[in-house]
Amino acid sequence: xxxxxxxxxxxxxxxxxxxxxxxxxxxxxxxxxxxxxxxxxxxxxxxxxxxxxxxxxxxxxxxxxxxxxxxxxxxxxxxxxxxxxxxxxxxxxxxxxxxxxxxxxxxxxxxxxxxxxxxxxxxxxxxxxxxxxxxxxxxxxxxxxxxxxxxxxxxxxxxxxxxxxxxxxxxxxxxxxxxxxxxxxxxxxxxxxxxxxxxxxxxxxxxxxxxxxxxxxxxxxxxxxxxxxxxxxxxxxxxxxxxxxxxxxxxxxxxxxxxxxxxxxxxxxxxxxxxxxxxxxxxxxxxxxxxxxxxxxxxxxxxxxxxxxxxxxxxxxxxxxxxxxxxxxxxxxxxxxxxxxxxxxxxxxxxxxxxxxxxxxxxxxxxxxxxxxxxx
Ligand code: CAA
Numbered sequence: 131x132x133x134x135x136x137x138x139x140x141x142x143x144x145x146x147x148x149x150x151x152x153x154x155x156x157x158x159x160x161x162x163x164x165x166x167x168x169x170x171x172x173x174x175x176x177x178x179x180x181x182x183x184x185x186x187x188x189x190x191x192x193x194x195x196x197x198x199x200x201x202x203x204x205x206x207x208x209x210x211x212x213x214x215x216x217x218x219x220x221x222x223x224x225x226x227x228x229x230x231x232x233x234x235x236x237x238x239x240x241x242x243x244x245x246x247x248x249x250x251x252x253x254x255x256x257x258x259x260x261x262x263x264x265x266x267x268x269x270x271x272x273x274x275x276x277x278x279x280x281x282x283x284x285x286x287x288x289x290x291x292x293x294x295x296x297x298x299x300x301x302x303x304x305x306x307x308x309x310x311x312x313x314x315x316x317x318x319x320x321x322x323x324x325x326x327x328x329x330x331x332x333x334x335x336x337x338x339x340x341x342x343x344x345x346x347x348x349x350x351x352x353x354x355x356x357x358x359x360x361x362x363x364x365x366x367x368x369x370x371x372x373x374x375x376x377x378x379x380x381x382x383x384x385x386x387x388x389x390x391x392x393x394x395x396x397x398x399x400x401x402x403x404x405x406x407x408x409x410x411x412x413x414x415x416x417x418x419x420x421x422x423x424x425x426x427x428x429x430x431x432x433x434x435x436x437x438x439x440x441x442x443x444x445x446x447x448x449x450x451x452x453x454x455x456x457x458x459x460x461x462x463x464x465x466x467x468x469x470x471x472x473x474x475x476x477x478x479x480x481x482x483x484x485x486x487x488x489x490x491x492x493x494x495x496x497x498x499x500x501x502x503x504x505x506x
């Protein structure tokens with residue numbers, strides 16, 4: 131079981147107040163326009179939350195996994211697009227936390243802690259689920275690496291100041307030849323391509339990155355040549371827990387929206403909640419949300435205690451993301467035609483929720499991770 135500490139509860143209050151002041155007023159507009167005002171991220175940054183995992187020695191809050199999970203659940207409840215955008219700074223920071231030298235950590239976290247976004251650049255047009263199949267290369271040339279390739283579906287890639295990017299330093303070794311680099315946005319040869327027009331999470335930005343003879347100093351290599359695949363996998367272990375937390379927030383919001391509507395909506399002189407078919411469905415939603423929340427915080431507690439949590443993070447993502455979609459679907463069903471209109475928040479929640487079982491490893495990938503852990 132988990133219980134938040136007074137400090138965590140204080141932070142939860144602060145995040146809820148932030149959501150009310152900054153996110154609630156722009157959520158609908160951001161969904162319609164695809165623009166998340168920079169002022170909202172600046173305010174998040176000024177609140178000291180721009181990069182939750184940044185170490186104290188570089189000026190970050192260095193929050194533990196349970197606290198990060200709690201914050202991501204709150205953001206998921208508020209707006210999954212904003213949660214996705216704000217979460218990008220954490221995902222791209224894990225490889226630097228795992229393998230970065232003190233100098234690299236300073237270089238990486240400085241922009242992230244001063245109102246800038248960072249991105250995790252792994253996926254490519256021919257390497258999504260099979261992350262080890264990337265073809266972007268990084269060729270050593272004296273004191274530099276020269277990077278060439280294309281990355282796609284990069285969250286916050288169009289607005290990021292810095293990337294942690296994965297490339298092959300030795301093509302002949304496949305995924306064992308993958309390495310991770312810090313690459314700043316303003317490097318000559320780096321440009322953004324297609325901006326994705328997504329079904330939901332419109333507040334987040336998703337783009338293609340094009341790298342044409344991009345030169346970075348050799349000192350931008352994280353860890354050793356060949357460490358990239360492990361760093362990516364370990365980072366995704368952490369990221370998947372975050373996605374699961376967002377999913378719990380999304381599911382809770384879907385249920386709350388539905389309950390509020392069902393209590394007020396009269397049908398043949400009775401409230402919807404007087405119908406057992408409706409109240410039972412709501413009972414099932416509440417059960418599913420609670421079960422998911424326990425899985426997420428169990429995984430977070432293992433991570434915070436520096437225990438093995440890869441399997442638990444995959445289990446949490448698998449369960450919570452499918453659960454969020456199911457709860458959003460059932461909530462919309464109860465809310466009927468109104469739920470299908472743009473006036474109802476559930477319409478946006480349902481569109482947003484669809485990404486959860488897809489990004490940071492589809493749920494089929496989570497099954498591979500879980501099965502490998504169980505069967506090895
Ligand atoms: N921790 C540490 N090391 C790990 C690990 C983990 N969790 N998982 C794997 N590894 C290591 C393995 O030990 C292995 O090392 P050795 O070669 O030294 O033995 C190496 O990594 C390769 O592992 P596998 O042989 O298991 O790799 P695989 O090629 O079979 O692939 C996979 C495994 C689980 C399918 C992996 O490819 C995967 O996770 N795919 C999904 C990729 C993904 O999640 N992409 C999301 C992109 S990011 C995103 O969506 C963010 C965004 O912008 C929204």
